[in-house]
Amino acid sequence: MKYLEKIEKRKSIREFMKREPESKMLEDISNYFQKQYKLVPEIETELVIRTGDVKNSLEGVAGYRGKCFMAPVYMIMLSEKKDYYLENAGYLAEDLCLYMTEIGLDHCWLTADDSEAVKKAAMIESDKEAVVVIACGFGKEEKEKKRLDILNPSNVLFKKRAGHIAPKIAQEEMVYQDKWGKKVDWDAYMIDPVLDQSLYAASLAPSFLNRQPYRYVLKGNTVILCVKEEEMTSDKDTKLDLGATMMNFDAVASEHDWVDWKMGAPAGIEDIGIPEEYKAAAYYEWN
Ligand SMILES: Cc1cc2nc3c(=O)[nH]c(=O)nc-3n(C[C@H](O)[C@H](O)[C@H](O)COP(=O)(O)O)c2cc1C
Structure with a gap:
């Protein structure tokens, strides 16, 4: 799939089926991550993929209003702290989401300012910072998907609505x-x-x-x-x-x-x- 096609297809999904993606899919994501082109090549990064109970422990730690959407899989990207490490992490995470889109896996980024709390919740021991958390799995049918409505920063609503593409500045x-x-x-x-x-x-x-x-x-x-x-x-x-x-x-x-x-x-x-x-x-x- 061409990049532009993936970019147009990619969207945040906030409701997932219970079914876990096959381990081969997760292995492919790990392998893709190892080969990614970085914005700042000398920064060391790691991708931790967690399934199972982590969905309960991450609740309240990551996501708008602490909502993590009970996804079957969470990906946590860790990074060394060097100049521009966050821009580099955003760059890698978006490419990873585009790859997931290509292989048929849905995703949603989850905001997480407290790296230590994320690492604790995901049982990660590392000196690196937890920079990105991504919920992923197979999204539910269109009619059931949740769309984001932002009234103000402390009032972010998740409404069920069809046609959930987030409106963007042209x-x-x-x-x-x-x-x-x-x-x-x-x-x-x-x-x-x-x-x-x-x-x-x-x-x-x-x-x-x-x-x-x-x-x-x-x-x-x-x-x-x-x-x-x-x-x-x-x-x-x-x-x-x-x-x-x-x-x-x-x-x-x-x-x-x-x-x-x-x-x-x-x-x-x-x-x-x-x-x-x-x-x-x-x-x-x-x-
Ligand atoms: C850095 C970053 C943090 C985000 N954090 C959250 C989050 O905590 N919860 C959530 O539901 N979506 C989160 N998102 C997804 C955005 O809300 C979403 O990208 C935006 O509404 C546009 O929708 P789209 O991804 O479907 O184009 C985040 C996105 C980015 C880039």
């Missing part, structure tokens, strides 16, 4: 040309169609509370990813969100060229007019 609203707020001319004569598709893929990434706290700015041949610090999102979740959107971008862009994000802000972007609440988080030179 690519057109998420990408600016040269100046903050200036629309891009998406005509194929004006913009490389692969860059167009990569930004479309980036706009479909999962994010904490579906907030999509980022915008992209195109300046010359530089793609600049800007992030907004939000009161309602922890620094950890914001960085995981960044990793996930960068993954989606790369998945499509790498068909065109090897993508090599540089973290931080490029020089000479003062004239873009990035508002105070945003800052440049990463950039990439499109060749």
Whole structure:
């Protein structure tokens, strides 16, 4: 399956059948994880896959309002703490979710700021930080699936509803040309169609509370990813969100060229007019 197809198909699922995925499937996920391309290659990561009783012990420890959805499998990604380890973890986790989508396994990310509590609940002894928790299994039929409704951060409702795709900011609203707020001319004569598709893929990434706290700015041949610090999102979740959107971008862009994000802000972007609440988080030179 092509990456874009997986990206369009991927969605969070919050209700699972009791049936455990076959061990071969979990082995395939582990093997995929070992071979993944990292955003920061020198960071050591591990993937722990837990089945069984962990569903009870994780309840209250991870997830919005402590809800873990009683999935048959939980994946816990551990990482060394080095510069950009959270963006790297978000990048790897999104790729893993896309792989799960390809092999027919459903998933939902679970927020977890307390690494020690997650490790304790999942009986993990490690010096590494628990950076991502993912619930997975086979999702229930469409009519029974739960959809997320965010009234405010402390009022996140899970409603049963068909057609549960989470509404996203359109690519057109998420990408600016040269100046903050200036629309891009998406005509194929004006913009490389692969860059167009990569930004479309980036706009479909999962994010904490579906907030999509980022915008992209195109300046010359530089793609600049800007992030907004939000009161309602922890620094950890914001960085995981960044990793996930960068993954989606790369998945499509790498068909065109090897993508090599540089973290931080490029020089000479003062004239873009990035508002105070945003800052440049990463950039990439499109060749
Ligand atoms: C860092 C991060 C943390 C998340 N935490 C949770 C969570 O705790 N509970 C939950 O139900 N969904 C969680 N999600 C899933 C988002 O709510 C979901 O991606 C968003 O609503 C968009 O829906 P989609 O994934 O179907 O596109 C998380 C996603 C990310 C990237």
